[in-house]
Amino acid sequence: xxPHEKAGILQELATGRDAFLEALRGLPEDLAAIRPAxxxxxxxxxxxxxxxxxxxxxxRIIQAQSSGAPVVNQKREAAILARGADRxxxxxxxxxxxxxxxxxxxxxxxxxxxxxCEQTVRFVEACGEDLRARPMTHPLLGPxxxxxxxxxxxxHARRHASQIREIRTALG
Numbered sequence: 001x002x003p004h005e006k007a008g009i010l011q012e013l014a015t016g017r018d019a020f021l022e023a024l025r026g027l028p029e030d031l032a033a034i035r036p037a038x039x040x041x042x043x044x045x046x047x048x049x050x051x052x053x054x055x056x057x058x059x060r061i062i063q064a065q066s067s068g069a070p071v072v073n074q075k076r077e078a079a080i081l082a083r084g085a086d087r088x089x090x091x092x093x094x095x096x097x098x099x100x101x102x103x104x105x106x107x108x109x110x111x112x113x114x115x116x117c118e119q120t121v122r123f124v125e126a127c128g129e130d131l132r133a134r135p136m137t138h139p140l141l142g143p144x145x146x147x148x149x150x151x152x153x154x155x156h157a158r159r160h161a162s163q164i165r166e167i168r169t170a171l172g
Contacts, residue, residue, distance in 0.1 A: 001127050001147075009124050009150050012081070016157030017117050020050065023161035024110065027168065032106035036170035043164050045099035047109035050160045053097040054153050055116045058123065060136050061146045070132035071145050080148060084155030087162050094139035120153060 001009075024043070032043040041049070103109035131146035138144050138152070 001124075001130055005147075006124060006127065009147075009154070010121065012151060012154035013117070013121060013124070016154040016161075017114075019161040020113070020157040020164075021110075023164040023168075024106070027106065027164075029106050031168075031171055034171055036167050040167070040170075041099060041163070043167050044103060044106050044109050046160050046164055046167070047106065047113055048099040048101075048103055049093060049097050050157055051109060051113040051116050052099075052102065053093075053156060054113070054120060056096050057138075057149050057153055058116065058120050061131070061134070061149050062123065064134040064136040064146050066129065066133045067135050068133060070130045071135065072132050073145075073148070076144075077148060077151060080151045080155060084152060085158035085162065087159060087166075091140065096139060120150070124150065 024047070027043060032047075035042045035045075103112060131150065132148075134146040135143060136146055136149060138149065141152075144152075
């Protein structure tokens with residue numbers, strides 16, 4: 001991974017994390033567990049989803065093996081960054097990322113999210129190879145490379161920061 005690419009991914013990850021934490025700022029535990037409507041997630045469920053999804057994707061990135069030649073798709077990378085956080089198009093979470101009540105409190109869920117974020121950052125900081133040469137399969141998108149997966153992790157937190165703001169608005 002080139003130094004400017006590493007810096008760009010680290011910046012995207014930090015932006016996603018910070019937007020996510022800002023959306024949670026000041027939310028009382030009792031409101032975090034309330035679903036705004038039947039069939040909608042609570043804030044705790046959103047945080048669980050983001051933490052579990054990032055952990056899943058990071059583990060897939062770490063396990064992926066190099067295929068030799070990098071596969072660069074700048075158009076797809078740009079689309080991930082431009083549209084990945086957009087909530088205009090609903091997306092159904094794959095089974096692996098669905099909230100299952102893994103955390104008793106918002107604080108527990110946020111702690112897991114932050115621990116996973118730290119693991120992702122440490123991985124990127126230590127990475128010396130071009131992750132575009134590591135193919136993997138995303139549960140919704142199918143074949144992607146690990147560089148694209150890191151971009152998805154970054155925008156995913158921003159996407160759900162928007163959802164948390166929507167939930168907070170609905171709850172008053």
